Amino acid sequence: MIYDVVIVGAGFSAIAVTCNLIQQLPPTASIAVIGDDPGFGRGTAYRTELHLHRLNVPAGRMSLHPDQPSDFVDWLKSRNVPLQEGDFASRGDYGLYVRDTLARLLRRKNERCRVDFIKAKASGCFEQTSRTLIFDLNNGDQIGARNVVLCLGVGNANLPVDIAGLSSAVRSRVVENPWRLSWMNRVRPEDSVCILGSGLTMIDQVLALRAHGHRGHIDVLSRRGLAPLGHVRTPPPAAQFDIGALPTRLSELLKVLRARSRTVTDWRAVMDGLRPVTQQLWQRLPTEERRRFLRHVLPWWNVHRHRVAPDVYAQFEALLSEGTVRVRAGFLGAIEADGKRLKLAYRKRGSQAAEQVSADWLINCTGMERAGISHSPLLEEMRRQTLIEADPLRLGISVDDRSRVVSKKLNEEIGAYVVGALSAGQFWEITAVPDIRVQAKKVATELAARISSS
Numbered sequence: 414m415i416y417d418v419v420i421v422g423a424g425f426s427a428i429a430v431t432c433n434l435i436q437q438l439p440p441t442a443s444i445a446v447i448g449d450d451p452g453f454g455r456g457t458a459y460r461t462e463l464h465l466h467r468l469n470v471p472a473g474r475m476s477l478h479p480d481q482p483s484d485f486v487d488w489l490k491s492r493n494v495p496l497q498e499g500d501f502a503s504r505g506d507y508g509l510y511v512r513d514t515l516a517r518l519l520r521r522k523n524e525r526c527r528v529d530f531i532k533a534k535a536s537g538c539f540e541q542t543s544r545t546l547i548f549d550l551n552n553g554d555q556i557g558a559r560n561v562v563l564c565l566g567v568g569n570a571n572l573p574v575d576i577a578g579l580s581s582a583v584r585s586r587v588v589e590n591p592w593r594l595s596w597m598n599r600v601r602p603e604d605s606v607c608i609l610g611s612g613l614t615m616i617d618q619v620l621a622l623r624a625h626g627h628r629g630h631i632d633v634l635s636r637r638g639l640a641p642l643g644h645v646r647t648p649p650p651a652a653q654f655d656i657g658a659l660p661t662r663l664s665e666l667l668k669v670l671r672a673r674s675r676t677v678t679d680w681r682a683v684m685d686g687l688r689p690v691t692q693q694l695w696q697r698l699p700t701e702e703r704r705r706f707l708r709h710v711l712p713w714w715n716v717h718r719h720r721v722a723p724d725v726y727a728q729f730e731a732l733l734s735e736g737t738v739r740v741r742a743g744f745l746g747a748i749e750a751d752g753k754r755l756k757l758a759y760r761k762r763g764s765q766a767a768e769q770v771s772a773d774w775l776i777n778c779t780g781m782e783r784a785g786i787s788h789s790p791l792l793e794e795m796r797r798q799t800l801i802e803a804d805p806l807r808l809g810i811s812v813d814d815r816s817r818v819v820s821k822k823l824n825e826e827i828g829a830y831v832v833g834a835l836s837a838g839q840f841w842e843i844t845a846v847p848d849i850r851v852q853a854k855k856v857a858t859e860l861a862a863r864i865s866s867s
């Protein structure tokens with residue numbers, strides 16, 4: 414079958430585009446959503462069932478619809494979850510909200526377009542005619558698309574060292590994908606754990622371990638040893654920025670922002686003031702300055718920008734100060750067996766000294782990998798066929814400022830768009846709901862106009 418729109422992916426981005434399309438397309442139109450994620454519609458982020466895995470954005474900014482800001486808070490209230498706009502809901506509840514929102518729209522059977530959910534992975538893609546793309550699915554089927562929205566997210570990072578030489582017994586103590594929480598059942602309360610990576614995923618896993626009854630020591634190793642900072646219960650008023658007056662050289666821009674931080678009571682005011690204008694700021698930076706940002710500023714940006722809920726931070730900080738969790742800065746060199754345990758050799762940051770950590774378990778929390786196109790066989794195949802190209806910074810797919818795929822081959826007749834983190838080369842700030850929901854709505858509106866005029 415040939416659909417008016419094929420959406421590839423089954424996480425938040427895909428569902429946000431689907432909801433917007435259902436609201437805007439005529440009943441004669443058709444959509445297919447392709448995805449094989451077990452938590453269809455929730456992705457890695459919102460599939461968790463642990464209540465302590467909290468959103469890192471206040472509930473008042475997590476509505477799926479940018480023009481109905483209280484939608485998520487109202488949904489929580491309807492479920493007797495008495496949270497306010499500034500509170501941090503559980504990510505599991507958010508996943509249910511997203512699915513519920515979609516389900517409500519799907520129930521309007523006679524008023525809406527056709528929507529088919531296809532439980533499969535798209536494995537290949539080719540242009541059949543100048544007006545149709547064909548997707549090969551891993552279940553052997555093929556489906557056609559007059560328009561396509563790529564919502565594949567970014568892949569999870571692999572371990573930076575090879576563990577193929579370890580015996581299977583020792584290898585089983587390396588958890589490469591921490592999102593399958595069943596690994597925690599094998600950890601004894603007194604076991605020592607080493608976590609690789611010190612971002613949001615690390616904090617999630619530390620708190621989940623504690624909730625599981627783990628009381629042993631936890632070493633955290635990352636290249637810079639920087640862990641996320643916390644939100645405050647009463648956020649300071651966001652600083653205002655005149656984007657046109659900000660420098661476009663990174664070093665000068667940082668100077669201005671540091672100076673501004675000294676004039677406010679809390680640095681969060683500056684980060685919160687930058688948030689609504691970050692996309693514009695990014696688009697004004699020349700490519701070389703963007704490259705510099707990724708090389709030198711990114712780890713600091715991440716810990717200041719992607720903060721955790723205040724009480725989550727307080728729990729983590731208590732574990733740090735009592736010495737249960739220790740964060741080290743260094744570069745992992747090798748993982749060896751130490752009897753039944755693991756020995757991790759690393760080079761301490763800022764020195765040539767070789768150090769080591771011994772642990773019963775190693776958990777890979779290096780998080781989302783901005784591996785661009787290369788994490789996906791489908792995207793690699795599309796690139797080989799010149800249907801898409803990588804953006805200059807290799808963050809994802811090259812798109813224009815309307816999220817349309819930039820391609821020398823794709824005919825104008827086919828609408829091809831990217832929603833979510835794979836469009837970071839153009840927008841940078843496009844990994845969280847408050848930005849993705851706006852992009853999803855714009856893309857759906859453009860597609861609806863295309864379809865009604867064709």
Ligand SMILES: Cc1cc2nc3c(=O)[nH]c(=O)nc-3n(C[C@H](O)[C@H](O)[C@H](O)COP(=O)(O)OP(=O)(O)OC[C@H]3O[C@@H](n4cnc5c(N)ncnc54)[C@H](O)[C@@H]3O)c2cc1C
Binds near residue numbers: 469
């Ligand atoms: C642990 C965690 C916590 C987070 N917390 C927050 C938060 O509190 N607030 C916030 O705003 N943001 C948060 N984020 C950011 C989050 O990434 C976004 O909010 C959002 O979930 C991104 O959704 P997505 O659909 O773009 O990507 P994903 O959720 O990664 O979904 C991509 C989907 O594409 C599918 N897919 C990939 N390849 C194919 C293929 N070839 N064929 C078919 N399907 C394919 C995958 O299986 C997956 O289902 C968090 C992220 C993580 C990882």
